[in-house]
Amino acid sequence: MNGTLLFCFGEGTMFGYTLSVLRKPPVLKMAERGGFLSFACQLLLSAALLLWASVSLADDTAEKIYAAYQQDIHQVRIVDRGSGAKAGIGSGFSAGAGDLIVTNYHVVSELVNRPGHYRAELVGEDNDNEPLTLLAVDVVHDLAVLRLETARPHFLALSPVRPAMGEELFSFGNPHDLGLTIVQGTYNGLLEKSLYEKIHFTASINPGMSGGPTLNRNGEVVGVNVSTAGNQISFLVPVSYVATLLAAVPEEPPAAEDLTASVREQLLANQRDYFSALLEQPFTAAEIGDYHLPGELAPYIRCWGDTSPARELLFSRTYQVCDSTDDIYLSRALQTGIIRFRHELYATEELGPLRFYNFLESGFNNPRLALDGSEEDVTNYECQSDFVTHDGLDAKVVYCLRGYKKYTDLYDLFLTATTLVKDDEALRTTLILAGVDAENARRFAQNYLEALQWNP
Template identity: 45%
Template sequence: MASLPPATHELFERIKRRVAQVRIIESRSGTKSSIGSAFFVSADGHALTNYHVVSDLVMHPEDYTAEIVRDGQDPVAVKLLDVDVVHDLAVIRLAQPVPDFFQLLDKPPPQGTRLFAMGNPRDLGITIVEGTYNGLVHDALYDRVHFTGAINPGMSGGPSLTGEGRVVGVNVATMGNQVGFLVPVEHAQALLTRALAAKPEDSEPSALLASVGTQLREHQQRITERLLATPLPQQSLGPYRVPGRWLPFLKCWGDTPHDPEAQYTVTSYQCSSEDDLYLSSDHRTGAVSYNHQYLSSTKLGALRFSAVFSAYFSADPAVVEATREDVTNFRCNSEFVSTGGLTLRAALCLRAYKKFPGLYDLVLRAATLPSNNQGVDTSFTLAGFSPENARKLARHYLEGLSWTK
């Protein structure tokens, strides 16, 4: 097997003891339920990892513990000190000093800089992967660095660093085919600074859960303010105008399937943040999305078209992943709304987060009354917003619907 280039081999030998495997242990069985990576950032045993690696310690502290394995040594228990759920980061700590640790880079490197990602992919041992720093992902809701290199499952929470051994980001996700993502180092530095200054009671499970709730509420407020401060652009769909690409972090797509035998056509236009926040393996939040469908027909009579159009309105919209342990059932209110020369049949539905008071998922469904065998159906989904902000955004969204003829 070909050896690593000497520079990479020397770097690996010099720093491999600064990287460790994180194991999440299920208490009843005493066995590991998931793994990730971490890296030491202080002589006192502080280490950085991803929130999603240790999320079970926040969401189910009674059922899970964590341990760390360093360079073939026996597992050692670690304590979770602090988390940043928005940027998917966490600080953990060994109850003993460590002889070697990383320094964090104080500013991002130039695009094209050669980087090295480290971690423990698929429980195969500490690995080093070469790649390239490609700067922040443009038009993303959450800050991510584009890393051209292979970040594989199990490497989450490991460091990506320069050839000098200074960390520029934390491994967080991959799309495969050498497309990886890092959390920028400035967010890791901010969390570490906060964790070092925290009081012991701040790391208690109830305090960490409350901190996650506070972070989520502050984050949804920032998104709400950005959306409400931005004029809602409109997109044409037949004779209708519908909300278009509201902010750059939303990615929008349109399509009209072509079926010569179909008795009606459906033109769709949808926008989504494409990013969300990880709370647990069963619960995601922090997403914004909407979908419009313009239905028209020259073959169906008014009654048959109305039945088809009503079926589209009655279909369940896509919602962000959650379980009954995480959220209540949706509670809905329906009414007729007038806007932009249109009369809309609208249903606004909210479901509450059980562990994070004051946060809700919203689904807004609205449809025009069919006119001349055509109509528009729309859905608007928010995950993890206050009910006040969700209703404000829903009203603003409906104001983006209008009739152009």
């Protein structure tokens, strides 16, 4: 039987109700055995009717939203020019005057990274695909705008206001190339501990839905699907950044080198902003053993730690790992905009000074932190090493930089320092920064080392 059976028990009385949960109005069937309908049972019945009404309304809303706006959401396909096969897919939506398509930068990034190898197209009905031309990108917020050869008769409006907390939203996209899908979810505000504004959207966004719109009940775009953490934890780019990018779209398509230059300028400006804020304040200190060290330097940098007791390893290790919660997608092999550091305190009663020192030295050749990047993206590291002393703390320091081949004046930093104050205890700290100019790398590394203190 399709329905929910409700029972009400009273003094000498039992009532049974069957509540249909189909899309038609509820059907009630009552079986009575003596007595009058109890007040509690009336309340239960009323609650059931309200529940049916709310579920039915939500289903009807999703159905109406899909019917009204599905023609404005599309699949964006990246095609390998050599083979003619698709190399990547995502979603997008009609905007502007119907001649523009909005999607994620990471969906179309190969058009910037390897413009001669790939092209973009909009997947139409019956595989009647239409070429797309890349016009503008916002690499920091993972957005891109492309132009259609023929304007669409319909396009989506952008919401002028943010949703209310708990508001129901509707996300569109093409998950795993399975066809257009609508997903209902809940607006849960902006992420509190994030460098960049992102909407926390409680719903399941899956691969292939990137770049698709999330709409309110009025059919207005409130955000763009960008990523997921699984378990119905998804993230959207707020629509305000879409409006800003659309306002900056040029009349003529930029050359490939101009798009690369635009990405470079965006990355340089972005790192100047957040490193300026970080370097204005004293570094927040954490404590491990007798050491004071850099900790959670900003709300978007989170730290975790643990201790491994000395057993078969003949030494104990206490560590803390800190990592920024945001990064910036540049290519399949390279993410940037990363701040990450790791502190490790080693202590031993079993190893002699020479064996302990050799163990610490091996850590310089096998760091626990590393960055992505292929030979096409970055140069080899150039390193310097030295012994430094600060406030009575001696340490061996290795400082390395590697450059970005396509985005000049941007570097990745790798720094590691090991203290040399005791024969049976040592601290090793490792820092990596991704996508930073040389001056900010130097200043941050200096402040980082100066924040190391030993207070025996």
